[in-house]
Amino acid sequence: MSGLTVMLGFSMFFLSVLWFIVDVLEQPAVLGIVLMAVSIPRVAMMIYGGVLADKIRKSFIMFTTNFLQVLVMAAMIVLFVNDWLQISSLIVIALVFGFLDAFFFPAVSSMIPIIVRDEELQRANSLFQGSTELMFIIGPLIAGFLLTIGDFTLTFSAAGLFILVSAVLVFPPFIKDPEPDKRPEGSTAVTDLKEGLAYVWNSSLHRSGTFTIVIINLFMIGPLIVSFPILVSALGGTPFELSLLEGGLAAGTFLASVALIAWNVRNRRGRLVLYALLASFILFFVFSQVETMPFLVLLTAFSGFAAMFVYLPTVTMVQEKTDKAKLGRVMSIITLAASGFEPVAFGLISLLVAAQLPIQTILSVTAVTGLLLGVLLVWKSPDFRKMD
Known part of the structure; x- marks a missing residue:
């Protein structure tokens, strides 16, 4: 609440x-x-x-x-x-x-x-x-x-x-949540931060999960959001059609959350996340090729739906496998991966548009790049694929 x-x-x-x-x-x-x-x-x-x-x-x-x-x-x-x-x-x-x-x-x-x-x-x-x-x-x-x-x-x-x-x-x-355990004497914010970063890097689950969230946000969610007004303007659309695109994305992510509440997936979640990652970029690539507004809204909703099947199971697996004393630092890194790279995508897409590149071309390149990185992650993360 x-x-x-x-x-x-x-x-x-x-x-x-x-x-x-x-x-x-x-x-x-x-x-x-x-x-x-x-x-x-x-x-x-x-x-x-x-x-x-x-x-x-x-x-x-x-x-x-x-x-x-x-x-x-x-x-x-x-x-x-x-x-x-x-x-x-x-x-x-x-x-x-x-x-x-x-x-x-x-x-x-x-x-x-x-x-x-x-x-x-x-x-x-x-x-x-x-x-x-x-x-x-x-x-x-x-x-x-x-x-x-x-x-x-x-x-x-x-x-x-x-x-x-x-x-x-x-x-x-x-709330009555417990007090965290006291940190060792001489512990500073810098040492705590280094400990958290090392903890994430040395765990294949945390490392692969963080890369997964970075890829989906930098190469799909960020470009998708910033492309809406540019795409609508390029297609001669209206503010109402812009609201439909934004509403389609929100509806897709919301429905995925509802689906994951009903389907409390517990088995082969690593494989589910990676397949959803690849599916997200395939849908995003199709989105970049379409110029009809009803299909764009539909593809936006499907892309948001698939993206949430990447984000939510990843976050849950990370939370389950993290030492409770390090949860704050680990979740801050995951949250940074989820929200910190969207502004980078905003800036890059804006620069490319300012260079007179067509928005559909830009989105196609980012979709293909994200898909290739997703395939590379699947290949390099056998332990993550086997995670339940």
């Missing part, structure tokens, strides 16, 4: 901020700067967030970050009411939100396997991820409705209220 309400608040917050920049400030050129202000501190601090999650009670980290975000929302409302909310203050707010996200997500992803039995971990991860995807569909709709009947004070307040509810739900006395 905490994850559901915080994601609802986040999605409402981001849509409201982006619309405020476009509609009120009339500076759409700075949208990319604000999005970068969110992603850069998140990527930069994600690993340290994992280190902290192995030292401090995870519910305390989640409660603190959510509560601080509520204070940021309150400050933003004050700035808006007094007509002081400008691009500079929005960039600072985005930086703070991204910074706090870097601590929240390693904590929640490493807490799930502590409070859930291994045999239910797949369903728990699927339920959490599915709720996240659903909120990123519902949140913008609620924000759009509130902006229709009121102003930004209403949407910012509603977003802050949902984040406050999330903080209350993870109040440590409610």
Whole structure:
């Protein structure tokens, strides 16, 4: 419930901020700067967030970050009411939100396997991820409705209220998650970080799982997301068709989460992940060749569906096979692999489009590259293929 309400608040917050920049400030050129202000501190601090999650009670980290975000929302409302909310203050707010996200997500992803039995971990991860995807569909709709009947004070307040509810739900006395074991004397953040990186690198499961998530995000998810507005514009489409593509991706990932809740797969998950990885890039390549909008929406949904069969079983296997004392650091590395490479894809695709290359050609090359890397991973990861 905490994850559901915080994601609802986040999605409402981001849509409201982006619309405020476009509609009120009339500076759409700075949208990319604000999005970068969110992603850069998140990527930069994600690993340290994992280190902290192995030292401090995870519910305390989640409660603190959510509560601080509520204070940021309150400050933003004050700035808006007094007509002081400008691009500079929005960039600072985005930086703070991204910074706090870097601590929240390693904590929640490493807490799930502590409070859930291994045999239910797949369903728990699927339920959490599915709720996240659903909120990123519902949140913008609620924000759009509130902006229709009121102003930004209403949407910012509603977003802050949902984040406050999330903080209350993870109040440590409610969750009662255990305190982490005390670290050895002389242990520092740097040594803890090195220990976590070495732990991932020396395990074939963790190493192959991390590479799998990097490949799917760098060569499919990132290019797919950034291609939507470019592709719709190149095909002479409308904003409604853009929303259909974005909704298709969210619907595909959500349905995959539901499927994994119903089908609590426990056998040959490594093979399932690698086959789903190859299937994702085949679907993505077909997507790059199609120019008819209904088929593009359908292929987007299928691609998102296959991609979740890569991500969720991989995360579950990693959680099950990780020493509980290192879960925070390991999950921060996995989260970084999942979210840290999407901005790289955004930048690369934008540069290639600026060089006047057709978007379909760019997507074809990235799909083929991802497929070849997937085949190489299948060949070089026999132990991962045999994982249950």
